[in-house]
Amino acid sequence: MQALDILVTNARVIDGTGKxxxxxxxxxxxxKIAFVARGAAGIAEAKTVIDAGGKVVCPGFVDPHAHLELLILHQPRTEAYVAQGITTAVNGNCGHSVTPYGTDRVLEYQYRNGLITQRFRETPTPFRWNSFSEYIAGLAAAGGTAINHGFLLGHGTLRWAVMGGAINRPPNEDERKELKRLVREGLEQGALGMSTGLAYIPSKYADTDEIVELAEVLAEYDATYASHIRYQLGIEAATAEAIEIGRRSGARVQVSHLHMGAPGAYRLIADAVAEGQDVAADTIPRSTGHLVRGDRLVQFIMTMSPEYFDVGVDGVLDAMRTPEGRRLFVHQEPFFTHDPAEVYIVNTGDASLEGRTVADVASARSVSPPDLIFDLLLEKGREVTFWFGKDRQDAAPDFPPDEVIRYPWLSPGTDILMVEDWDPQGWYELMRPGCNVTFMRQARRAGVRLEEVIRRMTSFPAKQFRIRDRGVLEEGKAADVIVFDPDAFAYPAADEIDYSNPYTRATGMDYVIVNGTIVMAEGRQLDALPGRPVTR
Known part of the structure; x- marks a missing residue:
């Protein structure tokens, strides 16, 4: 018998292994976890006793696809993650990361990629850093986070810093050596791997061979290659490229946020796995698209334009006033590929516009849909928001195909947008804060055992990123533990949610314990910040 700090008893234990x-x-x-016992055998007294009442106790969920690396410097509570039972997040995805070189360089890159606002960029960080190890040390000393965080190196950030901007050419010999040096240095300092954003500037300028050369370094360290794939090739071709990069380099592959409406891409992964290759994927199980306020949309237009990426938003606004600039941006910005009959104008405070589609208002004004968007951006700026993707296929209640969600190497990845608390309505998405709820429901509906669903949300992503002490309930492992009733784990449906509220949260999570400290009790998040950086 041993004295415990926390005892969870009368629980339906699911240990994360699939058993x-x-x-x-x-x-x-x-x-640490002191023991996992059947029945009541070996139970000692504890400072805190949680009677689970027959609810599930399992490892905290591991999110393989997050973008919190800068947000946690100012918003360490990460409520949307805690409410979903996430105790560890893997950050630095889609080619965006906290290195190389210095704080100011990283903030500038993330701003140019539309990930943070100018205000965020100008707000002093709690510490400054010049390397991956300095970032990790600063984070560990900065007062804590609610959950644990691991980090990938971002190819886009690396390439932009080394090559001096958004340069559309292969790196020269010196640049290649520096990129490889930085990847090796980051891995030795604890990074979990490297990500690419092959649909974004500047990663999109890298050919397959360039990525393979860097992935070979990952393979040396048993680190993971995670990719926002080159969607401009088509989903299947882009998935095939990611698989090829893993095959040629020997690196383990994680295909990021792979759309479940593309079963052919999933079959390519299944074939590679059957042949012995180490490939997995994460997915956003349901989305109603992005809500993007006017000023942020201008920033995103800059992000996707090679001509204006290094110029800035003032140059974009000037170009918007010309026919030539408008034609250029329509060709470059993916938001303009949406059907204007499915793009809604919201958060305007203007009854003549609110809730109407771009197609409808454009017709009434006798202008083209793209010209209407440009006109509203220039007229209203921050006073108009465009809702892209409200009627997406994956918002439908009968989505996804059972074939896809049954694959054992598929996990949910939240990919929650970086909502800045001082400006929450600038850029947000409605369904991703319920990612884990949706994935669990979809998988169970398709006949996947609850134990297997939880394995794919705990030990499997932990193994994929070589997070060795988490994801399983086992003596000696880190005490990241959650208690909940899967049938009460809930999030509003797409047609129930309030589109004006960026802060909708999952419900039904009773307890969240991170590194042996209770972060959520009886469904209410506490002030504790016991999370730690997770390194290799």
Missing amino acids: DAFMGAVGIKGD
Whole structure:
């Protein structure tokens, strides 16, 4: 018998390995799991006893696709993640990261890619850094985070810094050596791998061979290659490229936010896995698209334009006033590919515009849909928001195909947008804060056992990124533990949610424990910040 800090008893224990559940208890001492027991055997007294009442106790969920690396410097509570039972997030995805070189360089890159606002860029960070290890040390000393965070190196950030901007050419010999040096340095300092954003500037300028050369360094360190794939090729061709990069380099591959409406791409991965290659994917199980306020849309137009990426938003606004600039931006910005009959104008405070589609208002004004968007951007700026993707296929209640969600190497990845608390309505999405709820429901509806669903949300992503001490309920492992009723784990449906509220949260998570400290109790998040940086 041993004195415990926390005892979870009368619980349906699901240990994260995929094995059958059993009734039992989990004991926690300090920041480690002290024991996992069947029945009530071996239970000692504890400072805090949680009677689970037959609810599930399992490892905290591991999110393989997050973008919190800068946001946690100012917003460490990450409520949308805690509410979903996430205790560890893998950040630095889509080619965007906290290195190389210095703080100011990273902030400038993330601003130019539309990930942060000018205000965020100008707000002093709690610490400054010049390397991956300095960022990790600064984060560890800065006062804590609600959950744990691991980090990837971002190819886009690396390439932009090394090559001096958004340069559309292969790196020269010196640049190639510096890129490889920085990847190796970051891995030695604890990065979990490297990500690419092959649909974004400047990663899109890298050919397959350039990525393979860097992925070979990843393979040396048993690190993961995670890719926002080159969607401009088509989903299947882009997925095939990611698989090829893994095959040629020997690196483990994580295909990021792979759309479940593309079963052919999933079959390519299934074939590669059957041949012995280490490939997995994460997905956003349901989305109603992005809500983008006018000033942020101008920033995104800059982000996607090679001519204006390094010029700035003032240059974009000037170009918008010319026919030539408008034609250029329509060709470059993916938001303009949306059907204007499915793009809604919201958050305007103007009854003549609110809730109407771009197609409808454009027709009434006798202008083209793109010209209407440009006109509203110039007329209203921050006083208009465009809702792209409200009627997406994956918002439908019968989505996705059972074939796809049954693949054992598929996990949910939240990819929650970087909502800045001082400006929450600038850029947000409605369904991703319920990602884990939706994935669990979809998988169970398709006949996937709950134990298997939880394996794919815990030990599997932990293994994929070589996070070795988390994702399983086992003596000696980190005490990241959650208690919840899967049937009560809930999030509003697409047709129920308030589109004006960026802060909708999942409900039904009873307890969240991070490193042996209770972060959520009886469904209410506490002030504790016990999270730590997770390194290789």
